[in-house]
Amino acid sequence: MLTALILADSRFPGGGHVHSGGLEEAAARGLVHDEPSLRAFLHGRLLGAGLLAAGFAAAAARGEDLAVLDAELDARTPSPAQRAASRAQGRGMLRAARRAWPSARLDALPRDPHQPLVIGVLVDDAFEAALTCAYLAVSGPASAAVRLLGLDPFGVNAIVASLAVEDVASRACEELPALGSPALDLLAEAHVRREGVRLFGS
Amino acid sequence: MKASARLVVTLDSHGNSVVRVLRSMTPLTLVPHRRVGPLALVHLVSSVTAPLGGDSLSLTVEVGPGASLELRGVAATLLLPGSSGEESSSSVRFLVEGSVRYLPEPTVVTNRANHTSVVEAELDGHAQLRTREVLVLGRAGEKPGTLSSSVRATRCGKPLLHQQLVVGDPSVDASSAGLAGRRVVGTEVVLDSVERGTDGGEWWSVVPLAAGGSLATALGDDVVTVTRVLDAI
Numbered sequence: 052m053l054t055a056l057i058l059a060d061s062r063f064p065g066g067g068h069v070h071s072g073g074l075e076e077a078a079a080r081g082l083v084h085d086e087p088s089l090r091a092f093l094h095g096r097l098l099g100a101g102l103l104a105a106g107f108a109a110a111a112a113r114g115e116d117l118a119v120l121d122a123e124l125d126a127r128t129p130s131p132a133q134r135a136a137s138r139a140q141g142r143g144m145l146r147a148a149r150r151a152w153p154s155a156r157l158d159a160l161p162r163d164p165h166q167p168l169v170i171g172v173l174v175d176d177a178f179e180a181a182l183t184c185a186y187l188a189v190s191g192p193a194s195a196a197v198r199l200l201g202l203d204p205f206g207v208n209a210i211v212a213s214l215a216v217e218d219v220a221s222r223a224c225e226e227l228p229a230l231g232s233p234a235l236d237l238l239a240e241a242h243v244r245r246e247g248v249r250l251f252g253s
Numbered sequence: 254m255k256a257s258a259r260l261v262v263t264l265d266s267h268g269n270s271v272v273r274v275l276r277s278m279t280p281l282t283l284v285p286h287r288r289v290g291p292l293a294l295v296h297l298v299s300s301v302t303a304p305l306g307g308d309s310l311s312l313t314v315e316v317g318p319g320a321s322l323e324l325r326g327v328a329a330t331l332l333l334p335g336s337s338g339e340e341s342s343s344s345v346r347f348l349v350e351g352s353v354r355y356l357p358e359p360t361v362v363t364n365r366a367n368h369t370s371v372v373e374a375e376l377d378g379h380a381q382l383r384t385r386e387v388l389v390l391g392r393a394g395e396k397p398g399t400l401s402s403s404v405r406a407t408r409c410g411k412p413l414l415h416q417q418l419v420v421g422d423p424s425v426d427a428s429s430a431g432l433a434g435r436r437v438v439g440t441e442v443v444l445d446s447v448e449r450g451t452d453g454g455e456w457w458s459v460v461p462l463a464a465g466g467s468l469a470t471a472l473g474d475d476v477v478t479v480t481r482v483l484d485a486i
Contacts, residue, residue, distance in 0.1 A: 082429040095428025125463035126412035231416040234433040
């Protein structure tokens, strides 16, 4: 449980703070501009990308073959920008984890692993791993919204607290999901192409 | 209504792609064209209004080494509810050692429809597959029912693409992280050895998949805009 808390803590030095999960692009287009539009964004993100990531964290926590999971998650992540963001966050998390929780299974992860696999290896209870992953799928974009849009931190926190993160984590433990997120993929690809100043890597 | 149909295309000694097995079962009616050549053209005709709630339709397509098949739809598919809310389902399974283009017309998810669609493709080392899906969320002014549509493609057992799209939850369909409130979503999967770069616009992209092949995705408010993107790949 402590490991899950540390990984979900925004002060964990895994480099997650440089990723907005598509929020920066959505904000730049005016799609997310206030609390209701942020709530809708986070709700959709949780039920799509969040559920997918959480399912893979749970599978890794159950001890399933990591190379197989890595290839299966690649097949479920058609956007190269999304694959790069997931692997960059996995690499950052792995770097910090090697010092804190060295293990043979951590060493068995593929090079630049997808972040959900790292979470699953570190948090060996499937539900806790899924919960950590599902929470991170919305907490990063939520804090990015505070920074980018100047939204009220209390209001944004209340939105995150109201999301069905635990329900999604439970569902993620049932079977390996394959949910796609077409709009998020398109936002991620457009974010990479965007010229000018970007505060976030994704 | 339960129906299963099967189509087998192989290459003959003259280099022609020949339909060897053609087993239609209403409503899955397969209509081959009588031209002889390297590409076999078959139309998939829905010979009864289908699928309705309760229907279960399955089609298996096998294409042998060197053979090429183009399987086309002729009309849009309307997913309709049954009399008492039962689910309908359809599955298409491709076993490809040659080349397949599967180009059905758009699928319209009408109000109260409850459908599950599965497309599975197993490719061998040199096989090629192109498959298109265009989903329309309801007829004009109509809220869509629910649809789960998934596609899984493997090459020599290794996964190339596995995507499930679920429509019909208004809060997710409207979310800018869901379908961004667009009525039409289209995808075209091209599994071959051609290298294509990344390209895109506001609500469309063409991207290379991790293990080979490309995917075009477009969101829009009408079928014409979306299919224009898919036609270009």
